[in-house]
Amino acid sequence: LIVTFMIIALTIVGIRISNKADQSIMMVGMSKETAHQLGTPITSLLAWVEILKMENYNPEITCEVEKDVTRLVQITDRFSRIGNKPELKPENLGPVLSKSIDYLRSRTSSNVNYTVEIPENSSIIVPMCIPLIEWVVENIVKNAIDAMQGKGSIHLRLIDSGSNAVIEISDTGKGIPKRNFKTVFKPGYTTKKHGWGLGLSLAQRIVNDYHKGKIIVKSSEPGKGTTFKITLPKK
Structure with missing residues (x-):
């Protein structure tokens, strides 16, 4: 709840900011904080994927879940570095x-x-x-x-x-x-x-x-x- 309130509050502030530089700072802060908050749940999901593999749960479903979680990891990693120049x-x-x-x-x-x-x-x-x-x-x-x-x-x-x-x-x-x-x-x-x-x-x-x-x-x-x-x- 605290995290949700914080993000909503930041959003409201962002809407009211007209200066492009300040909007940029706000966007960087929100991206990094969102990535940080997603870190623990994603780690838990990765652990559950490994458990599904060990228990030989439906391989097709497990594979698709793993794809989704891997994608989340990639996106979270990039969001955590928003504000830094990405490697192209x-x-x-x-x-x-x-x-x-x-x-x-x-x-x-x-x-x-x-x-x-x-x-x-x-x-x-x-x-x-x-x-x-x-x-x-x-x-x-x-x-x-x-x-x-x-x-x-x-x-x-x-x-x-x-x-x-x-x-x-x-x-x-x-x-x-x-x-x-x-x-x-x-x-x-x-x-x-x-x-x-x-x-x-x-x-x-x-x-x-x-x-x-x-x-x-x-x-x-x-x-x-x-x-x-x-x-x-x-x-």
């Missing part, structure tokens, strides 16, 4: 995106239809921190699923655009009013009954500040859906 390595972006969508597809309702458009037999190499880029994609997709109320279509498209790689993620959700195209990236913005409205703000920080790219709402039409555009430099 040249990676082939296509397989990273395919893996993220496969992961989400296996964990969401069959009422959500995924389509992926990635150039065949092409390597689009981008300097990146894979866990952070995966998190950005998953955050946008999860927001899209919420906007579609768990039913609709999501289309991810990767474009080789000269010196940049462009990712477009489209949904068939309720849409975003044009006046909010920039507001959605501010800390505290949310249309959900639950949540702190920090996901897209952190996604923007990861793309713009850490990867020197850009994330925007490319287009949106109320009642028809939204397209987010992420541009990442190849060098």
Whole structure:
């Protein structure tokens, strides 16, 4: 309860802060504290996974649980280092995106239809921190699923655009009013009954500040859906 209250209080303060530098400090603090608080439960989950293995529990289920916990470990590790410059390595972006969508597809309702458009037999190499880029994609997709109320279509498209790689993620959700195209990236913005409205703000920080790219709402039409555009430099 104390942790929850603290995070909510920090969020309220963050919403009221207009200075970008102060918002940055607030975001770093919240990311590190969240990672710290997740540490103990994740360690416990890792122990339970080992117990499941020892007791020969359903191998398929155990494997999937282990994948999820391992992913949590990676994300928590990166969040604990938010504020520090991440190590970017040249990676082939296509397989990273395919893996993220496969992961989400296996964990969401069959009422959500995924389509992926990635150039065949092409390597689009981008300097990146894979866990952070995966998190950005998953955050946008999860927001899209919420906007579609768990039913609709999501289309991810990767474009080789000269010196940049462009990712477009489209949904068939309720849409975003044009006046909010920039507001959605501010800390505290949310249309959900639950949540702190920090996901897209952190996604923007990861793309713009850490990867020197850009994330925007490319287009949106109320009642028809939204397209987010992420541009990442190849060098």
